[in-house]
Amino acid sequence: MDTSVINEAKYFRAVKRIKIIKAFYLNVTVYCTIIPILIYINLKYSPHYYWFWFSALGWGVGLLSHAFQAFEWYKIFLSKDWEDRKIKELMIKDMQNGK
Numbered sequence: 753m754d755t756s757v758i759n760e761a762k763y764f765r766a767v768k769r770i771k772i773i774k775a776f777y778l779n780v781t782v783y784c785t786i787i788p789i790l791i792y793i794n795l796k797y798s799p800h801y802y803w804f805w806f807s808a809l810g811w812g813v814g815l816l817s818h819a820f821q822a823f824e825w826y827k828i829f830l831s832k833d834w835e836d837r838k839i840k841e842l843m844i845k846d847m848q849n850g851k
Contacts, residue, residue, distance in 0.1 A: 776822035815816055
């Protein structure tokens with residue numbers, strides 16, 4: 753296979769990842785701007801009930817999910833290496849149980 757084709761494919765993958773990471777940083781910036789505004793509105797107009805937690809936690813879970821995608825943290829748990837280790841572990845367990 754031509755190295756220029758390989759390099760072009762790597763380049764486009766890198767550009768795609770950068771776009772995902774930039775989108776994540778934008779999401780963090782908006783979160784850090786909007787949540788304090790919601791806290792202020794909540795404490796100013798209805799201090800007897802702290803409803804801002806629903807927005808902060810809900811959006812925070814989405815933000816964490818976005819981080820998993822942007823930085824590929826899911827590969828820690830779902831990588832081929834993890835899969836191979838788990839298969840070996842289950843095979844050993846089956847052998848010990850006499851199956």
